[in-house]
Amino acid sequence: MEWLARLQSIDRRWIYAAIWVACALPFVVNIKLPVYVSPETRRLYEFIEKCPPGKVILVDSAWDAGSQGENWGQVEVVFEHLLRNRIPFIITSVEITPLGPQFADQVIERLVREKFPDRKYGVDWVNLGYTKGGWQAMQQIAKDIRQQYKKDSRGYSLDDAEHLPLMQRVRNIEDIYLIYSVTYSPLEDWIPFIHGVYGTPIAFGCAGIQSTTYYRYLLSGQLVGMLVGVRGAAEYDALLHPNLRDRNSMGTKLIVPQAFGHLVIIVAVILGNIGYFAARRRRG
Amino acid sequence: MTKRRFIALVTFLAGLYYFLEFVVPPTIPWRTVRGEVVSVSPQSITLLVNGQQQQIPVEPTLKVYRERPTGAPESVEPAQLRPGDRVSAGPTTYLSDWLTPVNNFFIVLGSMAWGMGLISLAMVHSGNIRRRRPEWYGSVVFFLAVGGGIVAGLGYGAEGGWLKEANDVVFNYLLRPMSSTVFSLLAFHMATASYRAFRVKSGEAALMMTSAFVVMLGQIPIGLWLTHGLPSFLQLPVMAQWVLYIANSAAVRGMWFGMMVGAIAVGLRFWLSLERGAFFDREL
């Protein structure tokens, strides 16, 4: 019983080491795990599947290195879906970080190189770059996108029909089917100022920890779907590729260290409680 | 006493602008016309009001709000109107026109505070050096780093040259990876914190731990694997969804209502300088 009681005071360095091994192991050994697809992920996937021809999707990619672990996978799977179905999309980054559009470019560049070499910038997607201005910027995009952006992130004028043919049929919110905002903690302003005023559907991709505040919007129908942390990205990948072997997105890779990390914490908590009860019994 | 009265007066006036800007309608109510747009020209807007056509001259003081399908108003330029739009138009109450300059004023005021922050830092560190406190050489490094950071900052947005290189080194190759590293420490801290804190000492603690386990296991593939043979309502991912959608959303909504009402109260107390005892020793 003596040794059992010692379980309640394991040196924290052992726990650190266990977390380190659990998170590093999947990078050494190639493992893929099947996932349960949650309703918020499925709703987003099905909503995008139903995108009518002629409409575009606005992806507000406002994340950078700080939340790359979760957000990279969330935009990667949606971009893959859009490129696969040839649904044109426009990238913006409102308010949060000026680095957002660069990171989105990196994700698309890799997808186009590896999977969709025939998709073209300006036809299948346009990156408009960063803008400040919070909800006023959002409403300006809704009213007239050219009022908020004169040029795209590569310096082409939005009226340049040769380089940006896609933008020639996008004027305002009427042309946008869905707004998908991805960052550590998406701006709730999208809901009152865009969904509330124009009725345009909104979806979020957010960090796992922040998701708890957004579930209420799924219940009320103010969000059509949401990708939650690494899990959301992995689930979306599962919908894109029903066969486990075909999945190779960031989400599918990162759900493995997350799973092992969670297990370490759960085991640590159980051990701590065994130690606690053993010590209590010893004291009588 | 005079100083305090003066502070209270300035606080009240600054708050009054924002209060009035929000509650006073953007157009003078008794001179505002509601109707459906018949035609728009650069000089005037023709509206159909109660079956009769009415011309409204376009003047710099005219504000136009278009009613969206959701019922919410949206401010628009007269040129953006289309026949058939339902609008309300009237002379401005001026308050909203001043919003941007007033906001800018507060941003400038806030920026000045950065100087105060730097002075505070400089005082602490120069004190360390002067008094040769333990690890005073760290403070010397601080001054070197501030100098280096300022120089590197000059390279922001530069096209090329050594300043841009310095900017890249400091911000992209030093600060960014360091922030990511600090962020990743959370995983280790989380593990030890939950190991230490989650002890089943009471009924509530047991409930908290059970729900934590359900949500943690429900988020990862192992939860699905452990319970995939059970009826669906007993599967861990389904139970985790219930906790997140129902229990969590109810709690979050409850807390939001309380917090927003609390925020109104705190705001009022500060605006009217009623917060005595905390900031001021006497009533104003």
Added chain:
Amino acid sequence: MEHANLQIFIAIVLFSFLILWKILTARRGKGGFIRRIPGLNEIDEAIGRATEMGRPMIFHPGVGEVQNVGTLAALGVLGHVARKAAQMGSRVIVTTAIPVVVPVAEDIVKQAYTQAGRSELFNSEDIRFLAASGDQLALATANVMEQEKTAAHFFFGMYDYTSLLLTEPGQRTGAIQIAGTDQYFQVPFFIASCDYTVIGEELYAASAYLTREPTMLGSLIGQDYAKIIVLAVIVLGALSTTLLGSQNFFVQLIGVYR
């Protein structure tokens, strides 16, 4: 919503009236009852313990800007902590990443020490702007904990992901830690790593609770009346929508957009 519509206007005026009315009644001597908030009771205990050990304490007013409601409430708590510390002749170190907080915190702490007649104990170097970003501030604050061997840590205000980076190193030093935040997704971290945690709007009630000023108590009672109204609207809205469909008279009366 850029401007208040009629319903929001009425709600703002009504809530403000209720709060101000209750503040005025409370000032005339009609005090109210306020339930026990365990975390706040322990603040004095923690200050006392730090004083007995002859060690300083740290007050961290969160990562929100100074106009953030959470930060304002935290500065109210700082006022109380500084006054108690001054009375007992103990030292408070304030660390922040928000420059505007520095002069405000300095003023609060200085006033507390002057009032207690211990102005010689006040040192403006104890109000420290340590870094410009939250994560750097957390590391720097952890460093102060080690160097100064602090015995009590108070974390009040708005917090982001850096909460655990502050409290875990603090836990290791063996200090008493009391936290309070209105950011509910940081609450679990505080509960796991602090001795006492004040949750959500309890933070806004903190200065009322600690100072027992009639103004604060009255404001709390006014808030409760406002909450009863909100609750009634929710219940009526839910009932009318369930029974009469989504476009009934009540929904139109309170002006919900489609």
